[in-house]
Amino acid sequence: MFNFNRQFNSLQTPHSGYHWDGSDRRFFEGWYYRVTIPEEKQTFAFMYSIEDPMGNQPQSGGGAQILGPDDQYLCRTFPDVKKFWATSDKLGLGHWGKTDLTASPGYLEPAIFERYIQQGYQGTATFHQGKLSDPGTNQYCNWQYNIQPIYGWGNPEKPQQSTAGWLSSLQIFEPGWQILMAHGLATGWIDWNGKMYQFENAPAYSEKNWGGSFPKQWFWVNCNSFDGEPDLALTAGGGIRDVLWWSESVALIGIHYQGKFYEFVPWNSEVNWQIEPWGNWQMSAKNQEYEVCLTATTEHPGTRLRAPTQDGLIFRCRDTMHGKIHLQLTAKNRIILEATSSLCGVEVGGKIWRETWKQ
Structure with missing residues (x-):
C-alpha cells in the first residue's frame, strides 16, 4: 500500500x-470519482461536497452521493463539518460520519479506516475507500480500490494544465472547475447492496469544482470507456458562469488519445453546442489544426442528483451513465479518430430549460 505522506504524482x-x-x-x-466496469456495462460515480466549512451557517455540512448500477442512487449527509478533512497541496479528502474515533479527522491506513469508520469516505489521487448506508431503505455501498493515473489534464510529459486556463488561479470565475484525472486505471472492489463488483484496471476518472456559486445552467459529456479504444478519454462541458460582475456562456472539449492532448477551449478554438433539455448532446469545435464533432444520446430517463446551491444541497441536475456517443476527430479532413461507446456519462443541470440550448 502506498504511503500517502510520500505520495508524489x-x-x-x-x-x-x-x-x-x-x-x-x-x-x-x-x-467526483468514477469507475466504469465495461464487462458489467455499469458505472459507479461518487460525488462529495462540503459547504460553508466554517460551521454554524445555515448551509454548513457535507454530502456524499453515489450513482450506482443502472443509475441507482444513494445519498448521505454529514452535518458535522469538523469531521471533514482535506489537504491544500494535493488531492486528499475525507469525511467521518459514525465512528468511535475521537482523534482529529485525517487520512487513515485502509485497515484502520475499515475497522473504525462505520460511515464515511476518504480519497486521494491513487486510492479511494468508503462506507455509506441508508437506514431508511437498508441500501448500502462499501468500496476500496487503488488508482493508477494515466492522464491528468494536458500532455502527460508536460506540466499539467488548469482546465479553465491560468486565470482560474485568480478568484475571477465562479465556480472553478478542474479535471483531476482524465483517465486512470482502478483495481479493487465495490459492494453494492450485497452484490460484489471486483475489477482490475477498470477505467477511472476524477474532477472537482469550488467557489461561491454553482453555474446557472450547464451540461456535461464524459467517457473513457470506448469500444476498442482503451487509450482514449473525452471530457466536454459548458455552462453559464459568473465572471466578476457579469455572466458568460462557455464550453470546452478535451481529448486524451495515444499520449497526446487535444484541447478545444474558448481561447484557442471556436466551440459550438446544441443541447436538448434531455436526451441529446451535440458539440463541435475547430481550431487551426483540428476539428472535433461529438453526438451523445440516451433513452434512459436519468437520475436526479443534488448539487450545492445558495439554498444548500438540493436536486439540481440529471445524469445517466448509459449514454451512447459517437466521437470524431479530424486534421485537415484526415480522420485521426472515430470512436463509439454506450457507457458515456451525460448530464444537464441548473435551471430547467424547455428549449434546445444553442450557442
Whole structure:
C-alpha cells in the first residue's frame, strides 16, 4: 500500500488541493470519482461536497452521493463539518460520519479506516475507500480500490494544465472547475447492496469544482470507456458562469488519445453546442489544426442528483451513465479518430430549460 505522506504524482493538476481560505464567505467544494466496469456495462460515480466549512451557517455540512448500477442512487449527509478533512497541496479528502474515533479527522491506513469508520469516505489521487448506508431503505455501498493515473489534464510529459486556463488561479470565475484525472486505471472492489463488483484496471476518472456559486445552467459529456479504444478519454462541458460582475456562456472539449492532448477551449478554438433539455448532446469545435464533432444520446430517463446551491444541497441536475456517443476527430479532413461507446456519462443541470440550448 502506498504511503500517502510520500505520495508524489507528476500528473497532479493545478487546483488538486483544497481551496477554502478559512473565511466565512459562502463557499463550497465538490469532488467526483468514477469507475466504469465495461464487462458489467455499469458505472459507479461518487460525488462529495462540503459547504460553508466554517460551521454554524445555515448551509454548513457535507454530502456524499453515489450513482450506482443502472443509475441507482444513494445519498448521505454529514452535518458535522469538523469531521471533514482535506489537504491544500494535493488531492486528499475525507469525511467521518459514525465512528468511535475521537482523534482529529485525517487520512487513515485502509485497515484502520475499515475497522473504525462505520460511515464515511476518504480519497486521494491513487486510492479511494468508503462506507455509506441508508437506514431508511437498508441500501448500502462499501468500496476500496487503488488508482493508477494515466492522464491528468494536458500532455502527460508536460506540466499539467488548469482546465479553465491560468486565470482560474485568480478568484475571477465562479465556480472553478478542474479535471483531476482524465483517465486512470482502478483495481479493487465495490459492494453494492450485497452484490460484489471486483475489477482490475477498470477505467477511472476524477474532477472537482469550488467557489461561491454553482453555474446557472450547464451540461456535461464524459467517457473513457470506448469500444476498442482503451487509450482514449473525452471530457466536454459548458455552462453559464459568473465572471466578476457579469455572466458568460462557455464550453470546452478535451481529448486524451495515444499520449497526446487535444484541447478545444474558448481561447484557442471556436466551440459550438446544441443541447436538448434531455436526451441529446451535440458539440463541435475547430481550431487551426483540428476539428472535433461529438453526438451523445440516451433513452434512459436519468437520475436526479443534488448539487450545492445558495439554498444548500438540493436536486439540481440529471445524469445517466448509459449514454451512447459517437466521437470524431479530424486534421485537415484526415480522420485521426472515430470512436463509439454506450457507457458515456451525460448530464444537464441548473435551471430547467424547455428549449434546445444553442450557442
